[in-house]
Amino acid sequence: GNSVTQMEGPVTLSEEAFLTINCTYTATGYPSLFWYVQYPGEGLQLLLKATKADDKGSNKGFEATYRKETTSFHLEKGSVQVSDSAVYFCALRGGNAGNMLTFGGGTRLMVKP
Amino acid sequence: GAVVSQHPSWVICKSGTSVKIECRSLDFQATTMFWYRQFPKQSLMLMATSNEGSKATYEQGVEKDKFLINHASLTLSTLTVTSAHPEDSSFYICSAEGGVTYEQYFGPGTRLTVT
Numbered sequence: 001g002n003s004v005t006q007m008e009g010p011v012t013l014s015e016e017a018f019l020t021i022n023c024t025y026t027a028t029g030y031p032s033l034f035w036y037v038q039y040p041g042e043g044l045q046l047l048l049k050a051t052k053a054d055d056k057g058s059n060k061g062f063e064a065t066y067r068k069e070t071t072s073f074h075l076e077k078g079s080v081q082v083s084d085s086a087v088y089f090c091a092l093r094g095g096n097a098g099n100m101l102t103f104g105g106g107t108r109l110m111v112k113p
Numbered sequence: 114g115a116v117v118s119q120h121p122s123w124v125i126c127k128s129g130t131s132v133k134i135e136c137r138s139l140d141f142q143a144t145t146m147f148w149y150r151q152f153p154k155q156s157l158m159l160m161a162t163s164n165e166g167s168k169a170t171y172e173q174g175v176e177k178d179k180f181l182i183n184h185a186s187l188t189l190s191t192l193t194v195t196s197a198h199p200e201d202s203s204f205y206i207c208s209a210e211g212g213v214t215y216e217q218y219f220g221p222g223t224r225l226t227v228t
Contacts, residue, residue, distance in 0.1 A: 044206065044219040106156045
């Protein structure tokens with residue numbers, strides 16, 4: 001079945017540092033890939049997505065590129081802010097699993113001033 | 114657009130009582146709604162998928178008689194935790210699928226504490 005693996009946290013960075021959160025997936029077919037962000041005490045918000053190979057999703061300075069050859073969708077941001085502190089979930093949907101979202105374990109990001 | 118609300122946002126109940134959580138799509142019709150459970154510092158676990166007017170499909174290991182799901186309309190789904198116990202304490206999140214792109218939009222979650 002489908003699965004998503006992302007780096008364990010917490011990831012602690014200083015403000016303005018470069019961020020990478022790794023995400024790899026296993027899926028049959030051609031899934032869509034997502035990054036969701038969860039702020040403390042809140043639900044999930046869609047951060048960005050990519051629906052096919054080589055697509056780049058971007059939003060609020062975050063980027064991720066759908067790499068089919070390495071089955072990866074790593075999240076990056078050039079300069080993090082304290083307000084980016086949250087838990088980030090990589091997820092996939094589609095392929096042979098229909099409309100169900102499959103989530104990674106989540107990565108907690110802590111940005112210090 | 115594409116806002117999903119949940120009510121209540123948090124609830125404390127005594128062991129043995131039942132609690133109902135509502136999930137509403139405010140500005141779109143949701144053909145499918147999903148219920149997730151999230152334990153502290155863990156990922157979301159899909160509990161069940163519900164389609165309007167039909168019975169919910171539960172994931173393996175989820176007791177359907179304990180977690181009653183009703184998807185009565187295209188904008189409302191409810192999750193009732195029956196005879197709640199402390200181990201049912203968790204963060205429950207719903208999502209609704211719909212809109213032009215059939216994305217899943219998530220509610221803000223409901224924190225349930227059973228004492």
